[in-house]
Amino acid sequence: xxxxxxxxxxxxxxxxxxxxxxxxxxxxxxxxxxxxxxxxxxxxxxxxxxxxxxxxxxxxxxxxxxxxxxxxxxxxxxxxxxxxxxxxxxxxxxxxxxxxxxxxxxxxxxxxxxxxxxxxxxxxxxxxxxxxxxxxxxxxxxxxxxxxxxxxxxxxxxxxxxxxxxxxxxxxxxxxxxxxxxxxxxxxxxxxxxxxxxxxxxxxxxxxxxxxxxxxxxxxxxxxxxxxxxxxxxxxxxxxxxxxxxxxxxx
Amino acid sequence: xxxxxxxxxxxxxxxxxxxxxxxxxxxxxxxxxxxxxxxxxxxxxxxxxxxxxxxxxxxxxxxxxxxxxxxxxxxxxxxxxxxxxxxxxxxxxxxxxxxxxxxxxxxxxxxxxxxxxxxxxxxxxxxxxxxxxxxxxxxxxxxxxxxxxxxxxxxxxxxxxxxxxxxxxxxxxxxxxxxxxxxxxxxxxxxxxxxxxxxxxxxxxxxxxxxxxxxxxxxxxxxxxxxxxxxxxxxxxxxxxxxxxxxxxxxxxxxxxxxxxxxxxxxxxxxxxxxxxxxxxxxxxxxxxxxxxxxxxxxxxxxxxxxxxxxxxxxxxxxxxxx
Numbered sequence: 001x002x003x004x005x006x007x008x009x010x011x012x013x014x015x016x017x018x019x020x021x022x023x024x025x026x027x028x029x030x031x032x033x034x035x036x037x038x039x040x041x042x043x044x045x046x047x048x049x050x051x052x053x054x055x056x057x058x059x060x061x062x063x064x065x066x067x068x069x070x071x072x073x074x075x076x077x078x079x080x081x082x083x084x085x086x087x088x089x090x091x092x093x094x095x096x097x098x099x100x101x102x103x104x105x106x107x108x109x110x111x112x113x114x115x116x117x118x119x120x121x122x123x124x125x126x127x128x129x130x131x132x133x134x135x136x137x138x139x140x141x142x143x144x145x146x147x148x149x150x151x152x153x154x155x156x157x158x159x160x161x162x163x164x165x166x167x168x169x170x171x172x173x174x175x176x177x178x179x180x181x182x183x184x185x186x187x188x189x190x191x192x193x194x195x196x197x198x199x200x201x202x203x204x205x206x207x208x209x210x211x212x213x214x215x216x217x218x219x220x221x222x223x224x225x226x227x228x229x230x231x232x233x234x235x236x237x238x239x240x241x242x243x244x245x246x247x248x249x250x251x
Numbered sequence: 252x253x254x255x256x257x258x259x260x261x262x263x264x265x266x267x268x269x270x271x272x273x274x275x276x277x278x279x280x281x282x283x284x285x286x287x288x289x290x291x292x293x294x295x296x297x298x299x300x301x302x303x304x305x306x307x308x309x310x311x312x313x314x315x316x317x318x319x320x321x322x323x324x325x326x327x328x329x330x331x332x333x334x335x336x337x338x339x340x341x342x343x344x345x346x347x348x349x350x351x352x353x354x355x356x357x358x359x360x361x362x363x364x365x366x367x368x369x370x371x372x373x374x375x376x377x378x379x380x381x382x383x384x385x386x387x388x389x390x391x392x393x394x395x396x397x398x399x400x401x402x403x404x405x406x407x408x409x410x411x412x413x414x415x416x417x418x419x420x421x422x423x424x425x426x427x428x429x430x431x432x433x434x435x436x437x438x439x440x441x442x443x444x445x446x447x448x449x450x451x452x453x454x455x456x457x458x459x460x461x462x463x464x465x466x467x468x469x470x471x472x473x474x475x476x477x478x479x480x481x482x483x484x485x486x487x488x489x490x491x492x493x494x495x496x497x498x499x500x501x502x503x504x505x506x507x508x509x510x511x512x513x514x515x516x517x518x519x520x521x522x523x524x525x526x527x528x529x530x531x532x533x534x535x536x537x538x539x540x541x542x543x544x545x546x547x548x549x550x551x552x553x554x555x556x557x558x559x560x561x562x563x564x565x566x567x568x569x570x571x572x573x574x
Contacts (some may be wrong), residue, residue: 003327008359015356023344084340090306092357095332248308 009098014051016102017109024076025110029162033075034068034114041067056210057122061140062100066173066202069111069144073103073151074165081247082160088247097240100152104236107148108141115140123213135221139208142228144197146201149235156242176202179204186218198223201231203228255318257409257440258303262312265298265464272298272465275312278456280442281552282317282408285435287455287472288444289555295464296444297337300413303442304334317408318329329558330358333402335455337414337444339394343387347397351404354402358405365404372400376430392423399430408442416450428454452551462559475554484547485518485526490540517547 019112024030042060051059053095080086119136123129130136154169157220175181179193180202189197197218207217217224258280263508265273273295297459301307303314313359315319321327342350348369357363373379376396383439386397395415402410414457415431416424431454445451451458454474457468468475489496500509500518507524508519520526523546534541 003330011360012357019345019349019353023342049499058271061255083343084336085340085342086359087301087306087334087336087340088354091304091334092328093359094357095326113271238260248306248481 002092010128012092012094013098014104016099017105020072020103020106021109024072024106025251026082027075030071030075030110033071034110038064038067038118040172041177053126053128054213054215055210056126057119057128057213057214058206059211060122061115061119062143062180062182062202062206063177064115064196065111065140065143065205066147066176068114069107069147070154070169070173072107072110073134073148073155073212074169075162076103076106077152078160078162078165080188081158086247096244097236098238100239100243102146103155104148104239106153107151108144110112115144124140128213130212132212135208136212138225139205139212142203142225142232143205143208145237146205146228147230149239150201153217153235153239153242154240156246158246179203181206181218192202198227201228202245204228254282256280256315257313258286258316258442260303261293263299263302263309263314264311265269265295265302265307267534272464273302276461276466278459278466278469280440281356282440283435284439284456285431285441285454285457287451288442288461289446289448289458289551290449290461291446291559292444292446294461296446296461298464299461300334300336300342300411300444301572303333304411305326305329305505306334306360306464307516308552309323329486330405331407332409333405333407335395335398335402335413335415337417339391339398341386341394341401342396344385346383346385347373347389348382349547350397350401354401355404358363359407368404369400372403376400384533385496390423392419392426395419396430403434407439409442410434412441412443414445414447415443416447448550448552448555454537458551460555460558469550472551476549476551478554483523483549485520485530485544486512486515486521486547487518487530488515488542490542491538493539496537499533500530503533505529515543 007183038060041063045059046056046220077086090096125203150172151169157168159165178188180200181197182202186194186197186203204219204227207224208218208221211217211221256279260276262274262275262277263273264271276299286301288296290379290490298307302309305319305321305328307398308322316328317331319331321328325375342353345353351369351372355368360368370379376399378393378396378400390558401490414429416427419427428450431441431443431487443451443454443540455472456470457469458475470478481519497511497516499511500506500516505520505522505527506518507521509518510517518530533539
C-alpha cells in the first residue's frame with residue numbers, strides 16, 4: 001500500500017479491535033450468545049450423564065470458544081452498516097483486510113477471555129489440572145481465531161440486522177457440535193460422519209483440548225493444527241472477498 | 252508551476268447492476284473553493300461522494316483527489332480528506348473524546364498530536380467541556396459538529412460534506428454554515444452536496460447541478476442566474492382585488508407567463524423594461540393602484556428547475572438505453 005506500512009496497518013486495525021471491545025463486549029446480545037448459550041448447552045450435555053472429568057472441561061471449553069469467538073462479528077458488522085459507521089473504515093487510509101483483521105481480533109479476545117474464565121472455573125470446581133499447557137494454549141488461541149474469522153465471514157451477508165447474520169451462522173454452529181465428537185464419540189459416527197468430523201474445525205479444537213487435559217487426540221495433534229490453520233486461511237480469504245464485493249462494490 | 256486541483260473527475264460512472272446512478276460526469280474543484288453539488292434526491296450526489304471518498308468503487312472513469320488517484324493511490328488520497336456523510340455516523344456508545352481519538356488512530360495521527368488536535372477542535376466547536384459524555388445523548392446539531400470534528404482530526408486538506416444541514420433546526424443550521432465558512436477561510440477546500448438551493452447559493456463559490464446522474468451545468472451561482480435571461484420577472488402587488496387582472500396581464504405582448512404568489516403577481520418575461528411600459532399603460536387604463544413593484548433576476552431555483560426540466564426526457568431515454 002502506498003505510504004502506509006504493514007506495521008501502520010496493524011496499528012490501525014488494533015485501534016478497531018480496541019474500539020469494538022469498548023462497544024460490543026458488554027452488549028446483551030453478545031453476552032447471551034457468548035456466555036449463556038455455551039453454558040446452557042454444556043449443562044444440558046453434562047447433567048445426568050456419566051462423563052469422565054477430563055472430557056468435561058474440553059467439551060465446555062470447545063463450546064465456549066465456538067460460541068463466544070464467533071459472536072462479535074455478526075453483531076458488529078450489521079450494526080455498523082445500520083449506523084453507517086462501517087463507511088468510516090472504507091473511507092479511511094486502511095485496507096479492507098486490515099479492517100476485517102481488527103474486527104476478527106475483537107472476537108478472538110472476547111472468546112479467549114470467556115473461554116479461559118470458563119475453563120478456570122470448571123477445572124477448579126471439578127478438581128482437574130492442565131497436563132499439556134502447549135496443547136491448551138495452541139488449541140484455544142487457534143480455535144478462537146478460526147471461529148472469530150467464521151463470524152466475520154458470515155457477517156459479510158449484506159444486512160444491517162444482526163438476526164439475519166446470526167440465524168444462518170447458527171445453521172452451521174449447531175450441526176458442528178454434533179459431528180465433532182462432542183455429544184457423540186467420533187468412533188460411534190457412521191463413515192460419512194467420520195469424514196465430517198475430520199473436516200469440522202470444532203473436532204480439532206476438542207482434540208487439542210483433550211490432549212491438554214490428559215486425554216488423547218483422535219486425529220493426532222499435527223492434523224488438528226493443520227486443519228485449524230487451513231480453516232483460518234479459508235475463512236479470512238473468503239471474508240475478504242465477500243466483504244469487498246458486498247461492502248464496497250455494491251455500495 | 253500550477254497548483255494541483257483539489258478534485259479532478261473524468262467521466263466517472265456508477266452502475267448498480269443495470270441501473271445507471273452516475274453517468275460519465277466530468278468536473279474539477281480548485282483548492283480553497285467551496286464547491287456545491289446540487290441536485291434533487293436520487294440525482295446521484297451521494298453516490299458521487301461515495302466514489303470520490305473511496306467508500307464505493309467506480310464502474311468506469313477516473314478521479315483524483317489532490318493529485319492522487321482515488322483507486323490506484325487510494326490510501327494517500329484518503330489520508331488527505333475528511334468525510335461528513337449525510338447522517339452523523341458517530342459511535343454513540345463512546346465519548347466525544349474517544350470518537351475523535353479513534354478517528355485519529357484510524358488515520359495514523361501520531362500519539363502526541365492526537366490529543367492536541369482533539370483538544371483544539373473540541374475547543375473550537377464548543378464541545379471541550381462535554382468531551383467525556385457519550386455522543387448518543389447529543390442533539391442532531393451537536394452530533395453534526397462531532398462528525399465534522401472527526402473529519403478534521405487528520406488535518407485534512409479537503410472536506411466532503413454530504414447534506415451538512417439536513418434535519419437540523421434553524422439555529423444548528425446557522426452554526427454549521429458559520430463553521431463551514433470559517434474552515435474555508437482557514438484554507439480548507441470544501442465539497443458540499445445539497446438539495447437546498449439557498450444553501451448552495453449562499454455558501455458556494457461554484458455549483459454543479461446534477462440531475463439523473465448527469466451534470467447539467469457548472470458555474471458560479473450568479474453566472475448561472477445571469478445565463479437564465481428567459482426567467483427574469485416583475486413582481487407586483489395591487490390594492491384590492493381586480494377581476495380578470497391575471498388574464499389581462501397574460502395578454503400583454505412581452506409577458507411569457509403569470510404566476511399568483513400570495514398577494515403578489517409574478518410576471519415572467521425576457522424583457523422587463525418593455526413589460527414595465529406595457530404594465531404602466533394597463534394600470535392607467537384600468538385605474539389600478541399598485542402597492543409594490545419589483546424587477547427580479549432569476550433565482551438559483553429557477554435555474555435548477557429550468558435545467559433539470561429541460562434535460563429530463565433525454566436523460567430517461569439515455570438511461571433506458573444504458574440499462
